[in-house]
Amino acid sequence: MALSRLERVQVWLLKAVTGVLVIVFRFFSPRRPALSGKKLPPVRNPLLLMSATQLAKKIRRKEVSSVEVVQAYIDRIQEVNPFVNAVVKDRFAAALQEAAQVDKLIEEETGGEEVLEDRLPLLGVPLSVKESYALQGMPFTTGLVSRRGIVATVDAPPVIEVFVYDSVLLTEKNTFPLGVVSCENQYPPSSGRQEEYLSSGPMCRYAEDLLPMLKIMAGPRVNMLSLNTKVDLKKLRFFTIPHDGGSPLTTPVSKELVDIQRKVAERLEADLGVKVQEVHFPELRYSFEIWDAYMALPDKEGKPPQMFAELMGEPGRPAWPLWELLKWMIGRSDHTLAAISKGVGLIEMTHMSKTPSSIIQMKEKLQKEVDELLGADGVFLYPSHPKVAPKHHHPLLRPFDFSYTGIINILGLPVTQCPLGVGEEGLPLGVQVVAGKLQDHLTLAVALHLEKTFGGWKDPGAN
Numbered sequence: 308m309a310l311s312r313l314e315r316v317q318v319w320l321l322k323a324v325t326g327v328l329v330i331v332f333r334f335f336s337p338r339r340p341a342l343s344g345k346k347l348p349p350v351r352n353p354l355l356l357m358s359a360t361q362l363a364k365k366i367r368r369k370e371v372s373s374v375e376v377v378q379a380y381i382d383r384i385q386e387v388n389p390f391v392n393a394v395v396k397d398r399f400a401a402a403l404q405e406a407a408q409v410d411k412l413i414e415e416e417t418g419g420e421e422v423l424e425d426r427l428p429l430l431g432v433p434l435s436v437k438e439s440y441a442l443q444g445m446p447f448t449t450g451l452v453s454r455r456g457i458v459a460t461v462d463a464p465p466v467i468e469v470f471v472y473d474s475v476l477l478t479e480k481n482t483f484p485l486g487v488v489s490c491e492n493q494y495p496p497s498s499g500r501q502e503e504y505l506s507s508g509p510m511c512r513y514a515e516d517l518l519p520m521l522k523i524m525a526g527p528r529v530n531m532l533s534l535n536t537k538v539d540l541k542k543l544r545f546f547t548i549p550h551d552g553g554s555p556l557t558t559p560v561s562k563e564l565v566d567i568q569r570k571v572a573e574r575l576e577a578d579l580g581v582k583v584q585e586v587h588f589p590e591l592r593y594s595f596e597i598w599d600a601y602m603a604l605p606d607k608e609g610k611p612p613q614m615f616a617e618l619m620g621e622p623g624r625p626a627w628p629l630w631e632l633l634k635w636m637i638g639r640s641d642h643t644l645a646a647i648s649k650g651v652g653l654i655e656m657t658h659m660s661k662t663p664s665s666i667i668q669m670k671e672k673l674q675k676e677v678d679e680l681l682g683a684d685g686v687f688l689y690p691s692h693p694k695v696a697p698k699h700h701h702p703l704l705r706p707f708d709f710s711y712t713g714i715i716n717i718l719g720l721p722v723t724q725c726p727l728g729v730g731e732e733g734l735p736l737g738v739q740v741v742a743g744k745l746q747d748h749l750t751l752a753v754a755l756h757l758e759k760t761f762g763g764w765k766d767p768g769a770n
Contacts, residue, residue, distance in 0.1 A: 322556075345390065346768065347387055347390055347391075347767050347768035348386060348387065348768050349766060349768040349769050350383070350766050350768060350769070352379045352382070352383070354371065354375070354376055354379045355379055355380065355383055356766070358511075358512070358513035358515050358516050359429055359432045359434075359511065359513070359516040359519075359520070360429075360513075360515050360516055360519065362376055362431075362432050363424075363428060363429050363430060363431065363432050364424075366409070366410075366413065366430060366431040366432070367413060367420045367423045367424060367430065367431075368420060369413065369414075372406070372410045372431075373406035373407075373409040373410050373413075373430075373431030373432075374403060374406045374407055374410055376406070376431065376432065376433060377402050377403055377406040377431075377433045378403065378406075380433045381397075381399050381402070381403075384397070387768075394435070395438045395446055396438075396445055396446050398445065402433060406431060406433075409430055409431040410431070412430075413430070413431070428519050428522075428523070429519060429520070429523070436466055438450075439493050439494055439495075440463040440465065440466055440492070440493055441459035441460075441461055441462055441463045441466070441492035441493070441494075442459050442462060442463070442466050443459055443460060443461060443462050444458060444459065445458065445459055446458060446459075447459035447494060448494075449494045449495065451618075451619065451621070452641040452642075453619070453620065453621055453622065453623065453641075454494075454621070459492075461492055462492070463489070463491060463492035463493055464489035464491050464492065464526060465488055465489060465507060465524040465526070487525040487528040487529065487531050487532060487745075488506065488507040488508055488521075488524045488525055488526075488528075489507075489526065489528070490502065490505055490506075490507055493507075495613075495618050497612075498606070498610075498611075498612040498613040499602075499603065499604055499605050499606050499610070499611055499612030499613075500601070500604040500605070500606055500612075501602055501612055503719075504601055504602060504716050504717050504719070505716065506716060507524070508521060508524065509521055509524060512763075512764040513758070513763065513764065514723075514725070514751070514754040514755045514757075514758040514763065515755060517723065517751050517754065518534060518748075518751050521534065521747065521751070522534055531745055532745055532747050532748065533745075533746070533748050534747065534748050534751075536748050538748055538749060538752035540579050540581075540752060540753065540756055541579045541580060541581060542684065543581065543684055543685065543686060543749065543753075544581075544584075544682075544684055544685040544686075545572070545575055545581050545582070545583040545584070545685075545686060545687070545688075546583065546584050546585070546586045546680065546685065546686070546687035546688070547568060547569075547571075547572045547583050547584070547585050547586070547687060547688040547689075548585075548586055548587065548588070548591070548687055548688065548689045549565055549568060549569075549585065549690070550565075550690065550693075551591040551592055551594055551710070551711065551714075552587060552588070552589055552591050552592035553592060554591075554592045554593065554594065554595065554707075554710070556595050556707040556710070557594075557595070557693055557705065557707055557708050557710060557711070558693040558694055558705045558708050559693060560690050560693045560694075561693065561694050561695060563695065563730045563731065563736065564690055564692075564693070564694070564695065564736065564738075567727050567728075567730075567736045567738065568688055568690065568738050571688060571727065571738055571757065571761075572585075572688065574760050574761075575756075578756070578760065583688075586680065586687070588673055588676060588677065590669045590670070590672060590673035590676075591673070591714065593666070593669055594710035594711070594713065594714035595707045595710040595713070596666055597666055597669060597670045597673070597714060597717055598710055598713040598714055598716070598717050600662040600663070600666045600667070600670075601670065601717050602717075603662065604662065616628060619642060619646065626642070628647055631647045632644075632647050635647060644700075644703065645700075645702070645703060648703065648706065670717065673718070674718055677718060677720070678743065678744070681720075681741075681742060681743035681746070682743055683743055683746060684749075685742065685743060686740055686741060686742045686749050686750060686753055687740075687741050688738050688739065688740060688741075689711065689715075689738070689739045689741055690711050690738065690739065691711060691712060691724050691737050691738060691739045692708055692709075692711055692712070693705075693708050693711060694708065695730055695732070695734040695735070695736065696734045696735060711739075712739070715739065715741060719744055720741050720742065720743065720744060721741070721742050721744070721745070721746060721747040721749075721750055722739050722740065722741045722742075722750060723739070723740045723747075723750035723751060723753070723754045724737055724738075724739055724740075725737055725738055725739075725740055725753075725754045725757045725758070725761075725763075726758075726761075726763055726764050726765070727757065727761045728761050728762050728765065729765055735765070738757075740753045740754060740757070
């Protein structure tokens with residue numbers, strides 16, 4: 308399906324805006340001293356290389372205390388945060404107190420290890436929470452200067468569920484009902500029909516931790532899923548989609564990502580005796596246009612979603628993107644160029660006032676075809692991104708590459724991003740494993756298999 312004249316104009320506008328931003332960034336971006344040549348120190352404490360499931364078992368068996376585990380993670384955070392700047396605010400003292408309470412609870416437990424495992428599966432294991440989730444007593448700004456000083460007075464539902472299961476919260480990290488995990492008390496809040504297409508889930512280094520974490524975070528909605536169902540991978544139907552069909556807005560998929568996805572398909576065929584069929588959906592070529600249109604749909608009362616320019620200006624007047632761009636050029640804006648390009652509205656300036664019916668029809672056709680393909684026993688492989696991890700600020704050059712994941716949200720499908728080792732430059736490789744609606748247990752089972760086959764997460768500080 309060829310682009311219409313109006314759509315070609317929109318693509319041209321988007322590329323023009325992006326080009327201007329790139330030129331501006333190269334000329335006016337402040338030059339900061341880089342950490343070139345410096346590398347993350349390797350992990351030395353073996354506790355840091357264990358899965359949450361393994362740690363919880365050791366804590367329950369009193370082979371290690373929760374205090375020891377929490378202290379090990381505190382030490383590591385203090386060691387590497389100067390390199391990665393990931394932690395907004397810590398709660399180390401409170402975490403150590405909670406860990407001591409966990410150790411006391413275990414000491415006094417009379418029902419045995421099995422009772423603890425059933426009731427509190429991740430008891431005593433530390434974790435971090437994104438700062439966009441409300442966590443009582445902690446900053447709740449999502450990086451907005453206008454929200455500086457705002458502290459959460461309640462907990463987001465997924466955080467409450469984690470507390471109920473007695474994990475120990477260490478930090479807040481930098482930075483929705485499609486999914487079963489609640490999006491309540493996150494910022495920015497959804498508006499229009501966005502709630503239908505936003506989802507949350509756990510981020511874990513090890514695949515075996517995804518299942519218990521999802522069970523906890525899903526809370527009362529967990530029964531919507533079949534997470535206790537045993538999966539026989541040999542009985543699944545497998546498909547692979549190598550790219551989006553050549554969108555003019557996205558980067559072509561790099562050779563090493565094409566190669567690793569092909570290797571995954573080959574290993575699945577060799578290990579499981581299945582056939583991985585390559586399929587193509589022409590509508591994926593319009594993934595960004597579909598995502599953009601659906602995220603801009605009005606609610607039932609006809610009210611459109613809140614503009615990013617309004618969010619960035621809260622609680623005052625909406626930000627003016629062109630003015631913020633000029634201020635940024637002389638170092639006076641409170642926003643990054645990435646925020647100005649999208650969050651403050653330069654990209655929003657290219658939106659069409661009304662969603663074209665052709666886009667709606669394309670999405671509905673794609674939805675029907677994908678749902679019929681997957682059913683309740685199908686999964687497909689799809690690139691998570693067309694390039695390996697880009698350098699800082701380089702996504703400004705290709706701001707629409709996220710549509711490889713964005714389109715999955717719009718389709719309402721569960722997905723697990725699986726690490727597959729590292730490439731030629733030592734950067735992580737990966738692939739999305741996608742299943743039919745509410746079939747999360749299938750993607751989690753495939754993730755476990757791929758982790759065993761390709762090695763999973765790698766320590767970034769290791770040689």
